[in-house]
Amino acid sequence: MKKIIYSLSALFLLVFAGCSKDFLEVAPFGKLSSDNFLKNDNDVKLAVMGVYNKIQENYSKGSWTSVYFMKNLPADDTKCAGPNAGDTPEYQYLDDFNITSDNTKIAAIWTNFYSTINSCNTIISNVGANTAATAGMKTMVGEAKALRAFTYLDLVIMFGGVPLMTVNPASTDEFNLPRSTTAEVYAQIESDLKDAIAVLPLKSQYSATDKFRFSKGTAQALLGKAYLYEKKYTDAATVLGACIISNEYQLESDYASIWSKEKEFGVESIFEISYTSQENYGWGNFPWGGGNESNIEMQLEGPRADGDGSFDFSHLDLTKLNLIGGWGFNLPSKKIGDLLYSNPADKRIKGSVASEADYFAAGGAYQPGEYPYDYEGYLRTKYACKASETTDPATGQPELNYGSNYRIIRYADVLLMAAEAYNKSGNDGAAQTELKKITDRAGIAAHTETGSALFDQIVIERAKELCFEGSRYWDLVRWDLADAQMKSIGFVKGKHELFPIPLNEILSNTAMEETDQNPGY
Numbered sequence: 166m167k168k169i170i171y172s173l174s175a176l177f178l179l180v181f182a183g184c185s186k187d188f189l190e191v192a193p194f195g196k197l198s199s200d201n202f203l204k205n206d207n208d209v210k211l212a213v214m215g216v217y218n219k220i221q222e223n224y225s226k227g228s229w230t231s232v233y234f235m236k237n238l239p240a241d242d243t244k245c246a247g248p249n250a251g252d253t254p255e256y257q258y259l260d261d262f263n264i265t266s267d268n269t270k271i272a273a274i275w276t277n278f279y280s281t282i283n284s285c286n287t288i289i290s291n292v293g294a295n296t297a298a299t300a301g302m303k304t305m306v307g308e309a310k311a312l313r314a315f316t317y318l319d320l321v322i323m324f325g326g327v328p329l330m331t332v333n334p335a336s337t338d339e340f341n342l343p344r345s346t347t348a349e350v351y352a353q354i355e356s357d358l359k360d361a362i363a364v365l366p367l368k369s370q371y372s373a374t375d376k377f378r379f380s381k382g383t384a385q386a387l388l389g390k391a392y393l394y395e396k397k398y399t400d401a402a403t404v405l406g407a408c409i410i411s412n413e414y415q416l417e418s419d420y421a422s423i424w425s426k427e428k429e430f431g432v433e434s435i436f437e438i439s440y441t442s443q444e445n446y447g448w449g450n451f452p453w454g455g456g457n458e459s460n461i462e463m464q465l466e467g468p469r470a471d472g473d474g475s476f477d478f479s480h481l482d483l484t485k486l487n488l489i490g491g492w493g494f495n496l497p498s499k500k501i502g503d504l505l506y507s508n509p510a511d512k513r514i515k516g517s518v519a520s521e522a523d524y525f526a527a528g529g530a531y532q533p534g535e536y537p538y539d540y541e542g543y544l545r546t547k548y549a550c551k552a553s554e555t556t557d558p559a560t561g562q563p564e565l566n567y568g569s570n571y572r573i574i575r576y577a578d579v580l581l582m583a584a585e586a587y588n589k590s591g592n593d594g595a596a597q598t599e600l601k602k603i604t605d606r607a608g609i610a611a612h613t614e615t616g617s618a619l620f621d622q623i624v625i626e627r628a629k630e631l632c633f634e635g636s637r638y639w640d641l642v643r644w645d646l647a648d649a650q651m652k653s654i655g656f657v658k659g660k661h662e663l664f665p666i667p668l669n670e671i672l673s674n675t676a677m678e679e680t681d682q683n684p685g686y
Contacts, residue, residue, distance in 0.1 A: 216312050224571055226273075229256075232635075237638070238259040279330065281313075285313035288309040310357035311358060324683070367380055368414070368435075377438075379436065386408055388404045399586075415432045437571055475532055485526065496539055504628060508609055517545070521543070
């Protein structure tokens with residue numbers, strides 16, 4: 166199925182580099198490569214597939230600009246790690262809060278986001294202007310709006326107010342856009358998602374080969390998340406509640422199984438990004454600059470075990486700890502490991518981390534004379550390198566062919582967001598009901614607290630349930646808890662709530678001034 170989804174090229178869509186003068190290198194402005202394209206359902210579906218292809222690249226790009234990793238890096242549940250601090254310094258800078266506006270990783274995700282938005286705009290504008298558009302084509306315009314909202318939500322969370330491009334520039338006079346306010350960006354996100362909710366099918370209405378696509382439930386979950394970031398708690402409770410009572414989703418019974426190949430697009434999946442092992446890449450033909458269909462981030466972020474690193478898995482009993490070696494980035498922090506292990510009954514431990522004691526008990530060791538860089542006593546088992554997640558060595562290089570999907574929105578996240586929204590809007594009974602679904606699966610006691618004490622428990626349950634999934638840092642920021650929780654590791658209040666606007670955007674966009682930069686940069 167994944168081969169079908171993502172071998173489709175984005176050639177049909179014009180790719181802009183961002184809201185900067187790089188647009189000057191692309192012609193013609195605002196036009197499709199063929200005037201005869203986007204004239205029927207199949208054309209539009211191919212174009213929409215191109216957007217998913219871009220999102221796939223944004224989250225696992227061969228040139229090491231993964232949104233997934235960068236959303237995790239500043240958080241207190243993960244360490245940059247790798248072989249040493251100098252291997253990929255700009256990732257290390259994010260982990261250390263040595264963040265500057267000329268960080269090329271930040272600049273790359275900015276550019277990639279706007280390229281994705283450009284592709285969405287092409288579909289929305291061209292099909293929307295087609296008076297002969299079919300019902301199916303109009304539904305896919307809603308899908309493109311949801312995908313645009315998904316991308317803008319990442320942008321506004323990480324950067325604050327950003328240039329709001331909803332129509333692609335048709336001349337050189339139109340591509341320099343000022344920063345919109347945060348409120349204006351959220352208003353556009355809300356509008357796009359409401360339009361999408363009105364037309365998108367339910368997950369159950371998609372065929373097996375289309376389960377990767379945005380459904381009504383995906384748009385509801387995203388809108389609920391946007392409302393939480395805006396502190397519109399009553400609105401969030403309403404839309405998240407609608408997602409819950411749709412009965413389209415449920416929790417997997419075994420937490421540790423969620424990230425396995427067998428559970429892709431399973432009952433808990435609301436949106437995941439798909440990858441494949443079917444390309445069978447080798448060292449000589451892997452697209453290092455981008456365009457990879459496999460999830461190279463899995464190899465990058467697996468525990469290092471190749472001699473110059475640290476871990477020795479040669480005698481590991483895989484029935485006790487199912488891990489193989491990677492390139493060493495994204496190790497768990499002691500803080501999250503200790504939190505998970507603080508209750509040995511918590512079933513999420515197995516699917517999240519392994520302690521040093523458990524590692525040794527499974528036959529693990531360290532390379533002679535070496536100790537893992539940035540290692541604080543825990544190994545990550547969520548999104549871990551496993552032989553079952555990649556290709557047969559006889560047909561391709563296993564390191565380069567992980568097909569592991571990223572679970573971007575899970576039903577568990579919706580339940581936790583709903584619990585928070587109910588709590589903040591004064592309905593603790595409903596909050597306890599949704600939170601109990603999470604604690605029941607984890608095998609721990611339900612929470613009976615109310616008010617701020619219940620909110621404190623929601624904070625803890627989100628940390629344990631969603632560790633290493635890219636939400637922790639931004640949750641702490643929106644709750645105004647980042648300073649208290651992360652000051653000791655370098656967080657500066659009034660600065661690190663946002664990434665800097667990339668320096669090249671400030672310098673090349675004539676509608677921006679240096680004063681438009683985020684505070685502290």
